[in-house]
Amino acid sequence: MIFRLSAAAVTALCSALVLTPLQAQTSPATSPARNEASMSRATGPFDVKLTPQEDKIDAALGRMIIDKQFHGELEATSRGQMLSTMTAVKGSAGYVAIEIVSGSLDGRNGTFALQHSATMNRGTPSLSIAVVPDSGTGQLTGLTGKMNINIAPDGKHSYDFEYTLPAAN
Numbered sequence: 001m002i003f004r005l006s007a008a009a010v011t012a013l014c015s016a017l018v019l020t021p022l023q024a025q026t027s028p029a030t031s032p033a034r035n036e037a038s039m040s041r042a043t044g045p046f047d048v049k050l051t052p053q054e055d056k057i058d059a060a061l062g063r064m065i066i067d068k069q070f071h072g073e074l075e076a077t078s079r080g081q082m083l084s085t086m087t088a089v090k091g092s093a094g095y096v097a098i099e100i101v102s103g104s105l106d107g108r109n110g111t112f113a114l115q116h117s118a119t120m121n122r123g124t125p126s127l128s129i130a131v132v133p134d135s136g137t138g139q140l141t142g143l144t145g146k147m148n149i150n151i152a153p154d155g156k157h158s159y160d161f162e163y164t165l166p167a168a169n
Contacts, residue, residue: 010067033076040165043159044158045072045156046069047068048068053065062084062085064081064097069100073105074105078101080097080098080114083097092120096115097114112131112140114132115129146161
């Protein structure tokens with residue numbers, strides 16, 4: 001059975017996949033770069049806007065444009081794209097996304113890419129968001145890490161970003 005994904009369904013799917021604090025399914029990233037600092041953590045709120053795209057590839061697929069504004073220890077904007085699908089089984093779904101983040105982290109400026117992979121297996125969520133290896137530019141070159149997303153009961157979004165940056169020169 002194929003389901004058409006409305007913007008509301010895709011938004012509900014994404015919210016359901018990240019409603020509870022989850023640990024990323026990847027182990028802490030390591031980098032061969034010398035002079036690497038220890039693991040650091042950045043936290044703060046973010047605003048997100050998801051804009052549905054009307055592709056006609058398959059009725060079971062939803063595609064959204066992601067616009068985010070990060071606040072706190074990560075002061076940045078991001079743009080990206082998300083693909084999602086739901087199944088005939090209630091509570092089972094998945095999404096993948098790539099976003100390019102541009103701004104300041106720990107006082108260092110640059111860009112980096114985040115890769116999302118999430119599934120919901122009959123109501124049990126699994127989420128992994130990782131820095132794409134070697135995607136850091138500028139003063140964020142060599143960045144590695146993973147991010148968790150939390151959504152409070154009032155709908156406010158926040159991030160918890162564990163990362164490593166090579167020591168500043």
